[in-house]
Amino acid sequence: VRMMHALRTAFGQNQLFVVYQPQIDLATRRPVGAEALLRWQTADGKFISPDRFIPIAEYSGLIIDMGEWVMRTACRELVALRAAGHDNFMMSINVSQVQFRHPYFLEMLRRALADTGAPPEFVELEITESMAMEEPDLLIKMLGQIKQTGVSIAIDDFGTGFSSLSYLQRLQIDRLKIDRAFVTEITGSARGSSIAEMVIQLGRNLGLAVIAEGVEDERQAQILHTLGCPLAQGFLFARPMTADALNGWLSNDA
Numbered sequence: 001v002r003m004m005h006a007l008r009t010a011f012g013q014n015q016l017f018v019v020y021q022p023q024i025d026l027a028t029r030r031p032v033g034a035e036a037l038l039r040w041q042t043a044d045g046k047f048i049s050p051d052r053f054i055p056i057a058e059y060s061g062l063i064i065d066m067g068e069w070v071m072r073t074a075c076r077e078l079v080a081l082r083a084a085g086h087d088n089f090m091m092s093i094n095v096s097q098v099q100f101r102h103p104y105f106l107e108m109l110r111r112a113l114a115d116t117g118a119p120p121e122f123v124e125l126e127i128t129e130s131m132a133m134e135e136p137d138l139l140i141k142m143l144g145q146i147k148q149t150g151v152s153i154a155i156d157d158f159g160t161g162f163s164s165l166s167y168l169q170r171l172q173i174d175r176l177k178i179d180r181a182f183v184t185e186i187t188g189s190a191r192g193s194s195i196a197e198m199v200i201q202l203g204r205n206l207g208l209a210v211i212a213e214g215v216e217d218e219r220q221a222q223i224l225h226t227l228g229c230p231l232a233q234g235f236l237f238a239r240p241m242t243a244d245a246l247n248g249w250l251s252n253d254a
């Protein structure tokens, strides 16, 4: 309860901010987009992980306003990047299941796009695989409506749930994100890469883009590239950074 109040105050006092982690084309090593990630730095300078405060935001309902703010902030940053010449750049935004189920979610999305002028075809929403497994009918309907806005959809933490092939086929999704745990395993045992391989193959069969997350070293990047994984994200390439830092990082790179 204390943390809930602290979070509410923090949100009101602009202690929350959004950082962006670049996503890379493994063949060219060029940035193709970024994932927006929420951060909380308290007044005394401490960082609190979203793993801790997102559940509280969900439980308290604060996630609705907070999530909308993240969406609008990320869309605004996308527009700023485009103005700086970084066109063809995608912005991925995490969406909580509480947001997703909210009756005005679509309205908030449409408004964020319209008010900021963000082109929907360069905006992607990330939903988790566990979310994708609950209430299939609601999900299928929502995904259809989101697709109509032009925004695309990725399944985050893919491989951690148990989505069946036939079910996945029914979902209007665009990308699978290989969970970090399976990227870490790639360089471990002989069978360590089997789940990553399966997801890459699945993506190929279903015509979905695949991105590996949590790529921390060159060997992992090499193996993923060899396995046919087109995209990656991780500390090897860049850590999540502020909007200003991202602008600089992209310009240096160009």
Ligand code: G
Pocket: 036, 037, 038, 039, 049, 050, 051, 054, 067, 070, 094, 095, 096
């Ligand atoms: O950025 P970091 O690795 O600390 O994030 C930890 C978790 O918090 C990740 O699972 C990430 O998806 C989640 N997260 C980060 N930012 C957001 C956000 O804006 N909305 C939601 N719903 N989850 C987020």
Ligand code: G
Pocket: 021, 037, 094, 156, 157, 180, 213, 214, 215, 216, 233, 234, 235, 236, 240
């Ligand atoms: O669940 P989700 O994919 O949204 O979580 C993304 C989180 O993973 C972010 O909080 C980000 O800080 C973290 N992350 C990104 N790249 C790496 C990495 O290479 N290694 C580790 N350990 N964490 C990473």
Ligand code: MN
Pocket: 035, 094, 126, 156
């Ligand atoms: Mn994510």
Ligand code: NA
Pocket: 156, 157, 158, 177, 179, 180, 213
């Ligand atoms: Na993830």
